[in-house]
Amino acid sequence: MNIWTEIDMEFAPKRKVSNKLSWKYPHSIGSFFSNKMNRHVEYESRGESLFYFFLELDLSTVRYYVQPVEVPIKFLDGNKDIKYWNHTPDVLVFRKTGKPVLYQIKEKEEPSKREKLINRHCREFAEKKGWEYRVIYPKTLPDTVIYNINFLNGFTRRKSQFVNLIPEVLDKLKHAQICKIEELANNFAAKVDPLFVIPVIYHLIATGFIHINILDKLSTSSVIGINGRSKTILENHLFLEG
Template sequence: MKWNDKDWVSEDQEFLPKRRVDNKISWQMPHIIGSFYSNKMNRVVEYHSLNECLFFFLLELDSSTVRYYVQPINIGIQFFDDQGNTKGWSHVPDVLVFKNGFVPLLYQIKEKGGPTTTTFEKCNFHCENYTNARGWHYSVVYPKVLPKAVQANIKFLEGFIQKRRNADKWIPEIIARLSQLRTESIINLASDFSHRIDPLHILPIIYHLIATGVFSFNLNERITEYTEISCFPFHTQFSMLFHDEEVMK
């Protein structure tokens, strides 16, 4: 499915966050909570774990992800207690993703190796029923299973998605130069413009071109200024992380 042409007005209202990010119910194991400005959503996005933060950064970098909504829906879960009385609670999954080529994707973000409780199993069961009834897909995702180098690259590059001031002046020349060279280290490419501008001003623009999928590099090696880059499209490398069987269950 293609999602680029939607205006998202109704979804922006329907999938507003259904719970507030805090530590009130996590007194035994407090979460790391925070927020960041989403260039993709044009709003502040909150997270309540490093797993969530990492996964949301990945969504920001994946060019095939058009839109995503955190804590998007309430799913009612009912059960019978020992006396046969109907009990229940409302479960809020972590994120709903609209990604080109896919039906809407609902994710629960978890820490790998954590205990599998009956509550967790009930939540999965009801989430799967909910998504199946709507033609969506449900998955549990374990972002911190990704290699440490990949995690570091995601965190680093997310900070360069936003285009720097005066970048438009240099981007065509930088792309043209790397197209001529075919492959080059980041620092050497920046130094090619040293007769006109301090290379330190070119480096953020190069990182921006990597973060937005224009330039590519070996995602499995931690990026430095000596990393070799090329003009082959990079966006598919981020998309492929969604299909890692260790990450997505």
């Protein structure tokens, strides 16, 4: 049995993503196939999809689970009786090192009174589990970074036609040390169309073998190098956390 089988079952989604308003927000609600989780992952905001795309690119992320748990939120009803309702945080992330992190993904940084209550209970819930709890705001990232994450997510899957070219692409880049994507691709002109090599380079960027400056918009003129220290694409420091 896979070591993650029981964890997959324990943290299966606790509620369905609602698509009732998908006609009104066509790019905010949907799903995509996760190569890391080997199944479809649903999202119901652009912030969620952006963060999940980042997790696909993040070398340190091993598994992540959307809508993973129900957190009881205590309140007093009109008769001053204690009641509970369940809140479902957005995603639980397991990384190679450190504690699991329970994330709440938000659009803006000014929490309402209700959100503050939710955050307090979620933080207490996470601490009891031995996890961390964080609130993040993916849409506050620079536009260029958002573009790069969305773009590279389309190149995370290793295609069969990439396999034979990958070792040679990496060898040529090691020899060059630093060069532009178009320059590296043109080195293959004698044996294969450089336009066929460019997606292979993007795949190697998306999977962490090649380093880029994430703050610059990715294009064929981008300067690249070998990711010798295996840094994750954002190094986790560009997401604002609370």
